[in-house]
Amino acid sequence: MSHPDQTMPAVMPHRGALILVFGILGLLVCLVFGIISWIMGKGDLDRMKAGQMDPEGESLTKVGMILGIVACCMNILGLIMAILLFGVFGLAAGMSAN
Numbered sequence: 001m002s003h004p005d006q007t008m009p010a011v012m013p014h015r016g017a018l019i020l021v022f023g024i025l026g027l028l029v030c031l032v033f034g035i036i037s038w039i040m041g042k043g044d045l046d047r048m049k050a051g052q053m054d055p056e057g058e059s060l061t062k063v064g065m066i067l068g069i070v071a072c073c074m075n076i077l078g079l080i081m082a083i084l085l086f087g088v089f090g091l092a093a094g095m096s097a098n
């Protein structure tokens with residue numbers, strides 16, 4: 001039982017909704033948002049485990065971080081496909097010029 005004079009240690013409020021929004025924006029708008037949601041989500045989950053942040057937003061934070069990871073992977077795959085596509089068309093254009 002705690003004494004009335006003792007206060008609970010302050011924990012930071014969670015940013016789950018913000019991280020989720022950044023994860024969605026990473027998928028729909030720009031890779032930068034995906035990177036931000038991945039980094040923020042990882043940091044916030046670590047703080048929640050350490051008891052420094054409100055754990056109530058853990059599920060939102062996890063979903064936002066996962067969306068950020070998916071956004072990064074999709075953008076990297078898209079970049080690789082674009083490079084390959086331009087390489088194939090460049091090769092085909094070079095062959096047709098001969």
